[in-house]
Amino acid sequence: MLTIKTIDDININERLYQLNLGPQHPSTHGVLHFLLTLDGEVVVKAEMLIGYTHRGHEKMAENRIYEQFYPNSARMDYLSGMIFNTGYCEAVEKLCGIEVPKRAQYIRVITSELNRVASHLLGVMDFVMGLGAYTPFLYGWDDREIILDLLETISGSRLTYNYSRFGGVRVDIDQAFCDSAKRFIDRMRGRFKLYNDLITGNIIFIKRTVGVGVISKDVALDYGVTGPTLRGSGVNYDVRKSEPYSSYEDFNFEIPTKEEGDCMARYLVRLAEIEQSLRIIEQAINNLPDGPIRADVPRFITPPSGDCYYSFESARGAVGYYIVSDGTRIPYRLKVRAPSFSNLFVMSKIIPGHFVADLVAIFGSIDVTVPEIDR
Numbered sequence: 400m401l402t403i404k405t406i407d408d409i410n411i412n413e414r415l416y417q418l419n420l421g422p423q424h425p426s427t428h429g430v431l432h433f434l435l436t437l438d439g440e441v442v443v444k445a446e447m448l449i450g451y452t453h454r455g456h457e458k459m460a461e462n463r464i465y466e467q468f469y470p471n472s473a474r475m476d477y478l479s480g481m482i483f484n485t486g487y488c489e490a491v492e493k494l495c496g497i498e499v500p501k502r503a504q505y506i507r508v509i510t511s512e513l514n515r516v517a518s519h520l521l522g523v524m525d526f527v528m529g530l531g532a533y534t535p536f537l538y539g540w541d542d543r544e545i546i547l548d549l550l551e552t553i554s555g556s557r558l559t560y561n562y563s564r565f566g567g568v569r570v571d572i573d574q575a576f577c578d579s580a581k582r583f584i585d586r587m588r589g590r591f592k593l594y595n596d597l598i599t600g601n602i603i604f605i606k607r608t609v610g611v612g613v614i615s616k617d618v619a620l621d622y623g624v625t626g627p628t629l630r631g632s633g634v635n636y637d638v639r640k641s642e643p644y645s646s647y648e649d650f651n652f653e654i655p656t657k658e659e660g661d662c663m664a665r666y667l668v669r670l671a672e673i674e675q676s677l678r679i680i681e682q683a684i685n686n687l688p689d690g691p692i693r694a695d696v697p698r699f700i701t702p703p704s705g706d707c708y709y710s711f712e713s714a715r716g717a718v719g720y721y722i723v724s725d726g727t728r729i730p731y732r733l734k735v736r737a738p739s740f741s742n743l744f745v746m747s748k749i750i751p752g753h754f755v756a757d758l759v760a761i762f763g764s765i766d767v768t769v770p771e772i773d774r
Contacts, residue, residue, distance in 0.1 A: 414438065420758070422451050425529075429769030431743075435755065442758060445750040447743055452773040460733035465491055465565070465700055468733070473559040475735065476771040478521060479713040481514035481550065481560040488563040489644060490709035490720035494702045495565070501688045503567035504646040509580065509683045510550060510562060511645075512676040516587070517546040518714035519627075519669045519676075526666065526763035527598055530607050535597045542590060545583050552576060565700055567693030577684045584677045594670065608662035612761030614749055615660055622748065623741035626716025627672060628765050631665035633658040638712040645711075649686070650679045662764035669766070701728050715739050715766060735774060739767035 420433035432448035456471045472487035473480030485507050492499060499507075524539030547557040553570055554562040562569050598604055614624065619632040629636060637654045639647040655671035657664035704726040710719045716738025723732040742765050750758055 415443065418755070420755070422448075430773075431769050433758065435758070437755065440754050440756075442750050442753055442755060445747055445758065447746065449743075449769070449772050452770055454770070454774065456774045457733055457735060460730050462729070464728045465702070465730065466698075468730075469564075470559065470561050473561060474770065475737065475774045476713055476715065476718075476739070476768045477559055478518040478768055479514060479715065480556075480558060481554075481562060482511045482711065482713045483718065484560050485511055485563040485645070486709070486711040486713070486718055487720060488565055489711065490707065490722055491565055491700070491702065493709050494705065494707045494722055494724060495696075495700060497566050497694055497696055499567055499645075499694055500691045501646065502571075502690045503692045503694075505683045505687050506568050506572055506692065507563060507645050508647065508650070509572070509680050510553070510560075510568075512680045512683075513546050513550060513580070514560070515714045516673050516676045517543045517550075519673050520546075522714070522766035523594075523598075523666060523669050526760075526766065527604065529759050529763040530604065532598065532601070532604065535594065538590070538593065538597070542587060545586070549576065549579055549583065564693060566696040567691070571692045572687075577687070580680060580684060584681055587673070587677060591670070591674070599667070599670075605663070607757075607760050608666065608764070609659075610661055611757050612662045612749055612753065612764060613660045614745060618745065618748055619660070622745040624716070624745050625738045626713070626742065627668045628665055628742050628745075629716065630654065630656045631668045631764075632660035636717075638710050638717050642710060644709075647679075650682050652678050662760050665764040665766075699728060701726070710736075713738060715768065715771070716742060737771045737774060739769075739771040743767045743772060 415436060415438055418435045418437055420435055422430045422432040430451040434446040434448055435442055436444040456475055459471060460468050473484045476483055520539045520543045524536040528536040550560065551557050553572055553576065554560045614632045616632050616634055619629050619634060633656055635654050635656050640654055652675045655668050655675065657668055702724040704724055706723040708719055708721045710717055718738060719736030721734040722730055725731040746761060750761065
């Protein structure tokens, strides 16, 4: 990282210019627009311009019954669609006081953690492809396809899932599903050496990531950063541990952290989280309780008047649903706290002083999904 003057200190006669990166650029991983003020190739100031894919999910929630909002939840963070869909159901269950059967809770954990692994695989491989490494992307996509095949057998979808229901899940998982999941776990554990050989030990990747895009612990907390990006800065916070939900307290797993706060640290945290997710899935399958997969709830619910806030951990960080009910079948207000928003805008603090090429590495290491921001 270079030491440069601030934009206020630079004389107008010096060579400053602005560059538009995006909104249609492969490295922005979606329709995102960076407006960069540059001194040569060094970034002096970075502005993130959002809103290109705004779809009004929160407003749509105010114009349809609770059950009709099921599909919307998975279309915010499409890479964590299963987790978002489950989290929405759990938020409404909290509002209504619905007790979810233990078997359904375990199934939700299994499917959510499979979704987390799929998301991390794509996030990591997309990150390294932005730095020029195409081969790992193909291997990661190959592993991810197995998860999509698994989730498709129970949900009918491969990306935007509509599997959870108020009080439980739509269909049960059978022994064939469990056996396939165990085979995937064995396969995935054997792939870590391959990924470490291809990526972690690659000298080009090391040069592009170590010491680049450092987010200090204080800066991360000031900006409300969560998820692997926060844990890559040394903060041991994960909603699954700090505020356990859906029986996560039953499982033995660790929260990987790194103190360096750079691009490499965020990459290593995500890779380590894949292994922890595999541990959770394995435990949930081995200890899957018998019993119903859904509580006895009406087909259409009418929550009592009041409000609630419910938080859960997506692949990108802490998500919060705030729901206000006026006692009708349609939410009065539904507000979503999406992690990608805070995770993205910390870049305005850490980008100045880096080269334009480093911006691509830093943005890839943070792993945001733009539709989650532009919901």
